[in-house]
Amino acid sequence: MTRRILIATLLLGLGTSAASADDDFWLGMKAGTLGIGGEASWRPVPYLDLRAGVNGFSFDQNGSEAGIDYLGNADLMTVFATANLRVPLSPFRVTAGIFNNGNELSLTSRDTSTYQVGSQTYTSDEVGTLRAGATFDDWAPYAGIGFDFRLLDTLGLHIDAGVLGQGSPLVTLTADGSAASDPQFQQQLEAERLELQNSVDDYKYYPVVSIGFSFNF
Template identity: 50%
Template sequence: MRILNLKGLVLLTALALSSAAAAEDNLWFGVKAGTLGIGAEATWRPIEWVDLRAGVNLFDYDDSTNYAGIDYGGTLALENYYVTGNLHFPLSPLRLTVGAYQNNNEVQLVSVSAPSYLIGNNPTPYQPADVGTLTAIAGFDSVAPYLGAGFDFDIFDRFGLSLDFGVLWQGEPTVSMVADGLLASDPAFLADLNAEIAELQNEVEDMKAYPVVSLGVNFNFF
């Protein structure tokens, strides 16, 4: 329900920006790409030095990786919706940005077949049939604050370029992991699996402060 509420807030904000700004020639629409994915954004500039923005970013980045000694096929699944306020400096393209994100970003992992697996702190390897496939998800806070800065360059009040850089504070990661092998419900194996979860959580903890860099192209159609 919280996801739907904030997604709805972004949509309502975009509609409000559109209806309030169309007649005043200060509504911009843009596309952007960066570390949060590929996105779309609406910008309303009610006064010269302030603007409000609403947007969405989406992207899935697939790669192979290794966490806590286990090889995985991994996906960084990026999905976020946001509203921001921006303060512009007079006679400068520089601005400061604060905002809130509906943050659905996840790290999704599926283990790769191996001759054996070291799980948790157990020095004895587990056999593939005992472990099966390990599936893990690392998630973050559903609402995340954003603090950053950027530059806006407008050409003839119809076309613009924007550069953003900042930090999305996602909070501590929450990791879940399951196995589907013969020992999936064995208490001793589950204890080792919990230790593996703790190791994985430590390795993805750096993502709680997620770096944001993006480049955007903006248009004013009114």
């Protein structure tokens, strides 16, 4: 995460130094499916602007995956740079860019007397605690559309919708019970991991929707 914060600081710093005191330089805040974030925008030529920023958020959600009840946590963290092609005399634009992607999912099994792991049933002592994690590609392409509205001379409203290509998630699953080192249990644990993999595979294409405001100083 430290690396992504440094990247975001560098991108925003470069944008500020290149376009300070420029009417085409804007700083903004936004919120959406990637979390809460900030961005800098600069228009070097008419109908094209360049943007860089960072998004982040963390939340918990409980649920059942592959027949096991889990306590879930999602950590969202992305640093991005995009190019935005604007349609003349219209608020509409087309966006393409690259994201440094730190989105992660983690699951911890909830206590119960037995667990169905793969096709076998095990006691809580045999399983212990199940811990699963999912990570994605470090670099993810983005494509989308957006609308920019100038509300005042120094205030703008922005709406974005697109898709982030995170790639297929890398899913891990571990157990720390008395059967954790048993070869047969490991086979069932791998079958359970594959079920988890299938259940989160849809996240390789992550929907991005956001709304934000920008300011010109």
